Amino acid sequence: MNRASDLAALAALLADQTRAAMCLALLDGRAWTAGELAAHVGVAPSTATGHLHRLIDGGLLAERRQGRHRYVQLADPTVAHLIEDLSARFGPRPAPARGLREATAGAALRRGRTCYDHLAGRLGVGLTDAMTAAGLLDQANGFALTATGLAWLTDELELSPDELRSGRRPVARGCLDWTERRQHLAGTAGAQLCRRLLDNRWVARIGSGRAVRLTPAGKTALGRLLELPDLD
Amino acid sequence: MNRASDLAALAALLADQTRAAMCLALLDGRAWTAGELAAHVGVAPSTATGHLHRLIDGGLLAERRQGRHRYVQLADPTVAHLIEDLSARFGPRPAPARGLREATAGAALRRGRTCYDHLAGRLGVGLTDAMTAAGLLDQANGFALTATGLAWLTDELELSPDELRSGRRPVARGCLDWTERRQHLAGTAGAQLCRRLLDNRWVARIGSGRAVRLTPAGKTALGRLLELPDLD
DNA sequence: ATGACGGTTCGGCGTGCGCCGAAGGGACCC
DNA sequence: GGGTCCCTTCGGCGCACGCCGAACCGTCAT
Structure with a gap:
């Protein structure tokens, strides 16, 4: 009985279109200000404040106050995983693509992006x-990961074994992609790998969003380590 | 934008205490009649009808009409996983245990049960x-599963390799337990294993709920195959 | 045929909640 | 200090939705 109300309360946090849009935006893993989120989802700042309160009280979001700004981000990776999991129940959005600008932005996102x-x-x-x-x-x-996979990450990519197996989060886990409908590597291994590729500038962010691309340097470097398929 | 409304619509299905209680009850993996569910969650039959409509339309539940009864169950294992995942965000319920009857029932559930x-x-x-x-x-x-694990399931427990790798569902996956806060085996391997143990009568249901227990036969048989810990 | 039973549809009631604008409070800049 | 900016609180509006009881419709029994 009480369990049901907990479940309902948690689901209710995501059951509103505005809050859902906020959470999806925050899936990029970065901290947004309250105002940015309000503008992004198209509501008044006062409305956004109320929503953020509920999401923080519910444990989905964490806040960091800084001067007159209030930064907010997903509370932890399990929240991101939860939202990705829920989103994966819908087919890929064919992306209406009204103009050339949006079309190319959508194509870039499908080509590569960060997922939290x-x-x-x-x-x-x-x-x-x-x-x-x-x-x-x-x-x-x-x-x-196989044993060789673990060795590969620490030897070839010089990831720290300690950081890889830190905390309760699984080292490797699948995350279902909503455009490709395919699993890709998540967990601490996925996170560390992503960080390393960005640090090495083998992968670079496009603009300020979630879109990323493989750099020429990354293409050759990774090509030496793996049999990379053609990524368009 | 449209993605957010999809997410919100899905979450809204679980955002109501009554519907949440229904889904939690259905986590036992069995088909319930509409009336049973209505009584279990404490609403009028007419109210239950409305909720079931929404859950079925939303793809969370599947129905099977039979005579004047309408049986309903979770649409597929991914739904069960979703609900378990959401529920796992709360700590274990210490189970107030008002009377001896409820206390022993709770203890039996913690000792062993089916999870979908x-x-x-x-x-x-x-x-x-x-x-x-x-x-x-x-x-x-x-x-x-490791290679030897896969062989063990097919050789020792005589599970069919074809059935094990059928469909899009992963062969092995972790499912977070809400009482133990620990992972346990789910996926097709977890399902087949559970079925085999029940068929062999190595594990038996207690009453009509989700609680199960290891039978004496199961204890000796499994003891020959594994180093079983003491399960109280 | 008659009645019991499970389920559904419909109308109506109450309330919870999402929205906004106006007003207020800190933090920052000059 | 004055002005600007980001965020918050508050009051009020309106819609959506969860609930029930009454009436109705098949199915199954006798």
Whole structure:
């Protein structure tokens, strides 16, 4: 009985179109100000304040006050995973693409983007497939790094073994992509890998959104380590 | 924009206490009649009808009409996983346990139960741990069967390899238990394993609910295959 | 045929909640 | 200090939705 009200209360946080749009925007993993979010989802600042209160009280969002700004972001990776999981129940949006500007932006997003803290889009899925083909990842019987996969991350990409297995978060887990309808690597391994590729400038952000692209340097460097498919 | 309304619409289905209670009841994986559900959650039959309509239209539930009865159950395993995932965000309910009857029922549930179509509770977690210790399951770098684990299921427990890798559902996946706060085996492997243990009468249902127990026969048989921990 | 039963449809009631604009309070800049 | 900016609180409006009881419709029993 009480369990049901907890579940209902949690679901109610996402059951409003405005709050849902806020959470989807925050899936980029970055901190937004209250005003930015209000403008992005198209409501008055006062309305946004109320929504943010509820989301923070419900534990989905975390806030950081700084001067006269109030930054807000997803409380932790499990929240991002929850929202991705829920979103995955809908088919890929064919993207109406009204103008050339939106069309190319949509195409860039489908090509590669960050999904909270790891890589998604064709880039994320392609990388995951390449790692699977190389025997680094086991996708057939679940979703886990193989022993060689773990060694590859620490030796070739110089990720810290300690950071990889920190906390309760699983090292490797699948995250269902809403455009590709395919699993891609998430978990701490996915997050660390994404960070390393960005740090190395093998992958770079396009503009200020979630879209990313493989740089020429990244293409050659990764090509030496894996059999990369053609990522358009 | 449209994506947000989809997400909100899906969440709205679970955002009502009555519908949430219905879904939690259906987590036992069985088909309930509309009247049973109405009585269980404490609303009038007419109210239940409306809720069931929405849940079915939203794709969370599937119906099967039979004579003057209308049976309803969760549409597919991904729905069960979704609800379990959401529920896992709350701590374990300490179970107020008003009377002896409820206390023992709660204890039985914590000891072992089915979670939609696989085993949970201490039994499910213990079995998962034993399989991990035996090198059948990799929990450290994700959640996947090892090659020997796959062979064990087909050779020792005579599960059909074809059935194991049928459809889009992953063979092995972790499901977070709300009493133990630990992962246990789900996915087709978890479902097939549960079915086999019930068929063998190594595990038996207690009464008509979700509670199950290890039978003496099951204890000796499984003890030959694994290093089973003490399951109280 | 008659009645019991499970489920559904419909109308009506109450309320919870999402929205806004106006007014107020800190933080920052000059 | 004055002005600007970001955010918040408050009051009020209106819609959406959850609830029930009454009436109705098949199905199954006797």
